[in-house]
Amino acid sequence: MPFDGTAINGSPWDGDELHFSFPFPLNPALTVIATCLDYRFCMAITATSHHAAHAPLSMRLPKPPALIAKVFYIESGVKKSMIAALTWLRYE
Numbered sequence: 001m002p003f004d005g006t007a008i009n010g011s012p013w014d015g016d017e018l019h020f021s022f023p024f025p026l027n028p029a030l031t032v033i034a035t036c037l038d039y040r041f042c043m044a045i046t047a048t049s050h051h052a053a054h055a056p057l058s059m060r061l062p063k064p065p066a067l068i069a070k071v072f073y074i075e076s077g078v079k080k081s082m083i084a085a086l087t088w089l090r091y092e
Contacts, residue, residue, distance in 0.1 A: 032046075051076075
């Protein structure tokens with residue numbers, strides 16, 4: 001599934017951030033594979049809780065050759081995270 005996000009340059013946590021959400025709630029029992037064409041990567045992500053399945057998501061913008069990235073969300077006012085497995089797309 002392709003997705004687009006809003007990139008924020010100069011994150012307060014160093015580097016750049018990508019803020020995004022999916023057009024459907026993530027189900028903690030399923031893994032979603034999503035492709036970000038703007039930044040040339042795919043990620044496989046599984047929600048770790050039901051709340052994470054409905055939350056807006058953000059991540060530090062990954063850079064090749066990173067194989068994982070932390071995806072952040074807010075639950076009850078607390079910043080939490082889950083792991084996304086990354087695959088990089090090549091220019092053909």
